[in-house]
Amino acid sequence: MTETPQRPVVVPRGGLCENCIHSVKIVSDRGSVFYRCERALSDSSYEKYPRLPVLACRGYEEAAEA
Numbered sequence: 001m002t003e004t005p006q007r008p009v010v011v012p013r014g015g016l017c018e019n020c021i022h023s024v025k026i027v028s029d030r031g032s033v034f035y036r037c038e039r040a041l042s043d044s045s046y047e048k049y050p051r052l053p054v055l056a057c058r059g060y061e062e063a064a065e066a
């Protein structure tokens with residue numbers, strides 16, 4: 001039996017928030033990147049500033065590519 005080589009899984013730094021229509025990217029003066037979740041404005045079950053990377057989220061909606 002031959003083993004299939006495993007490829008490294010590349011996770012974007014922000015995870016799903018990087019490509020979600022409900023996120024707003026914020027860059028601090030020091031260059032740190034945050035994502036504010038706009039769903040948190042109307043639904044308290046979402047964190048306003050989720051811990052990154054977000055790997056699973058029921059509210060994720062893919063943003064259209066520019």
Ligand code: SF4
Pocket residue numbers: 016017020021022023024035036037038039046050054057058059060061
């Ligand atoms: S809905 Fe989920 S994936 Fe989208 S911005 Fe909020 S936390 Fe991130």
